[in-house]
Amino acid sequence: MFLDRDHSIAKPGFSRWRVPPAALAIHLAIGQAYAFSVFNLPLSTLVGVDKPAPTDWKLSTIGWIFSTAIVFLGLSAFTFGRWLEEAGPRKAMFCSAMCFGGGFLVAAFGVHVHQIWIIYLGYSVIGGIGLGLGYISPVSTLIKWFPDRPGMATGLAIMGFGGGAMIGSPLAVALMAHFKTPASAGVVETFLAMGALYFVFMMFGVFTVRLPAPGWAPAGWNPASGAGQPNAARRAPPAPDVHVDEAIQTKQFWLLWAVLCLNVTAGIGVLGQASPMIQEMFPGVIGAAAAAGFVGLLSLANMLGRFAWSSCSDIIGRRTTYMIFFLLGAVLYALIPTTGRVGSVTYFVAFYAVILTMYGGGFATIPAYLRDLFGVMHVGAIHGRLLTAWSVAGVAGPVLVNYIREYQIAHGVAKANAYSVTMYLMASLLVVGFIANAMVRPVDASHHWKGAHD
Amino acid sequence: MLHIIGRGHMTEPTASAERVKVFLAWIVVLIPAGWGVAQVVSKSAALFR
Numbered sequence: 190m191f192l193d194r195d196h197s198i199a200k201p202g203f204s205r206w207r208v209p210p211a212a213l214a215i216h217l218a219i220g221q222a223y224a225f226s227v228f229n230l231p232l233s234t235l236v237g238v239d240k241p242a243p244t245d246w247k248l249s250t251i252g253w254i255f256s257t258a259i260v261f262l263g264l265s266a267f268t269f270g271r272w273l274e275e276a277g278p279r280k281a282m283f284c285s286a287m288c289f290g291g292g293f294l295v296a297a298f299g300v301h302v303h304q305i306w307i308i309y310l311g312y313s314v315i316g317g318i319g320l321g322l323g324y325i326s327p328v329s330t331l332i333k334w335f336p337d338r339p340g341m342a343t344g345l346a347i348m349g350f351g352g353g354a355m356i357g358s359p360l361a362v363a364l365m366a367h368f369k370t371p372a373s374a375g376v377v378e379t380f381l382a383m384g385a386l387y388f389v390f391m392m393f394g395v396f397t398v399r400l401p402a403p404g405w406a407p408a409g410w411n412p413a414s415g416a417g418q419p420n421a422a423r424r425a426p427p428a429p430d431v432h433v434d435e436a437i438q439t440k441q442f443w444l445l446w447a448v449l450c451l452n453v454t455a456g457i458g459v460l461g462q463a464s465p466m467i468q469e470m471f472p473g474v475i476g477a478a479a480a481a482g483f484v485g486l487l488s489l490a491n492m493l494g495r496f497a498w499s500s501c502s503d504i505i506g507r508r509t510t511y512m513i514f515f516l517l518g519a520v521l522y523a524l525i526p527t528t529g530r531v532g533s534v535t536y537f538v539a540f541y542a543v544i545l546t547m548y549g550g551g552f553a554t555i556p557a558y559l560r561d562l563f564g565v566m567h568v569g570a571i572h573g574r575l576l577t578a579w580s581v582a583g584v585a586g587p588v589l590v591n592y593i594r595e596y597q598i599a600h601g602v603a604k605a606n607a608y609s610v611t612m613y614l615m616a617s618l619l620v621v622g623f624i625a626n627a628m629v630r631p632v633d634a635s636h637h638w639k640g641a642h643d
Numbered sequence: 644m645l646h647i648i649g650r651g652h653m654t655e656p657t658a659s660a661e662r663v664k665v666f667l668a669w670i671v672v673l674i675p676a677g678w679g680v681a682q683v684v685s686k687s688a689a690l691f692r
Binding site for chain 1: 658661664671672675682683684689690691
C-alpha cells in the first residue's frame with residue numbers, strides 16, 4: 190500500500206533535500222495551533238455577533254480549546270511514538286493530516302450547532318492527536334537522512350511549527366473577513382476552508398516524504414573518521430541505539446526532560462503575556478499596535494532561533510548549545526527589569542528577541558540531543574515521550590507568570606514593576622536547567638539495545 | 644552500496660530532473676512561509692514608529 194513504510198523507501202538518485210520541504214509542509218500546517226487565539230473573540234460573539242450575548246461562551250471557556258489541544262499533542266506523541274517507528278513517516282503524516290484537517294471540520298459543526306464540547310472534541314482532541322503525530326513524524330526521518338547534520342535538519346522542520354502561526358493567523362483573519370456577513374463572523378466557513386486547505390498542504394508532505402534505503406549514507410560521509418561533519422573534532426560520536434522502553438529508565442532521559450521543561454517554562458509564560466507586559470512596563474510609550482508588533486517580532490525570533498541554534502549545535506555540540514541557552518538566558522532575564530526601570534524599549538525588545546530564539550532553539554535542538562545519547566533506532570518514540578515536558582511547561586509557565594503578577598499587583602506593586610519577580614524567577618529556573626544539562630553524560634552500555642534492529 | 648546511491652554518480656538527466664523536483668518542493672513551502680513572514684514584518688514595523 191502506498192502509505193506503508195516499505196513503499197516510502199527512496200529509490201537511488203533521490204535527493205535528501207526533498208525531505209525537509211515535506212517535513213515543513215506538516216509543521217507549517219500544524220503550527221497553526223499557536224494562532225488559534227485569533228478565533229477567541231469571534232467565538233465569544235457567535236450569538237450576539239457585535240457583542241457577547243448571555244448565551245455566548247466566555248473567553249475562559251474558549252481558552253481551553255488551545256490548552257487541551259496542546260495536552261493531546263503531548264499525549265498523542267507519547268502514545269503513538271512507538272507505532273510511528275513501525276508504521277513509517279508517510280502513514281503517520283497521513284493520519285496527522287486526517288486528524289488535523291478532520292478536527293477543523295468537526296469543530297466547524299460544533300460552531301454551527303453552538304456546542305462547545307464538539308469543538309473540544311474536534312479541534313482539541315482529534316486535532317490535538319494530529320498535532321502530536323505531525324510534530325514527531327518527520328523528526329526521526331530527517332535524522333536518518335542527515336546523520337551528518339541532525340541539528341540543522343530537525344531545526345528546519347521544527348522551525349515550521351514556530352512559523353505556522355505566522356501563516357495561520359493572517360489566513361484566519363483574511364478568511365473570516367471574506368466569509369463575514371451581518372449575521373455571522375464567518376467562523377464556520379473559515380474552519381471548513383482551513384480544514385480543507387491544511388489537509389491538502391499536508392498531503393504534499395505525505396506524497397513527498399521518503400525513508401533512506403537501509404545502509405544509505407550521504408556521499409563522502411564517514412562516521413568513523415568524522416569526514417563530512419561540520420566540525421569533526423567536536424562532533425558527538427554516533428551513539429549506540431537504546432530501546433524506547435529502556436531510554437525512559439535512564440538518568441539522561443529525565444535530565445533532558447528537565448532541560449526541555451525548564452527552557453520551555455521560561456519562554457512560554459512570557460509569550461502568552463508579551464502584549465500586556467510590554468504595555469504595562471512602558472506605559473504611555475507602547476500602545477496596542479506596537480505591542481502587536483512586539484508579539485510578531487517574538488514569533489519571528491522564535492522561528493529563526495529554531496533553525497539557527499539547532500544548526501549551530503552541529504558545530505559546537507548539543508550540551509554546549511544548551512549551556513549557552515541557560516547561561517545567557519538567565520543573564521538576560523535578570524537584566525530585563527533594569528531595561529524597564531531605565532525606560533529602554535530597544536534593549537527590552539532585543540533581550541526578549543534573543544531569549545525567544547533560545548526558546549525556539551531548545552525545541553529544535555532536543556531531537557538531535559536525543560539522537561546523540563540514544564541513537565537513531567527509536568529517536569522518534571523517545572522524542573514523543575520527552576514532549577510530555579512541553580505539556581507540563583505549557584501549564585506551569587503561564588500559571589507562574591500570571592499568578593506572580595496578580596499577587597504583586599494585589600500587594601500594591603505598580604504594574605510597571607509587577608514583572609520583576611517573575612523575571613528573576615525565570616532566571617533561577619534557567620540556572621537549575623544549566624545544572625541539569627551539566628549533569629548529562631553518555632548512556633551506560635548496559636542500556637544499549639542488543640536485539641535485532643527494526 | 645554508498646557509491647551506487649551517492650548523488651555524484653547519477654546520470655546527468657536524472658540529476659537535473661531531481662534538482663527541479665527539489666526546487667519545486669521548496670517553492671511549495673517557501674511561498675506560504677514567506678507570505679507569513681512578510682505579514683509579521685509589516686506588523687512589527689509599528690513597534691519602531
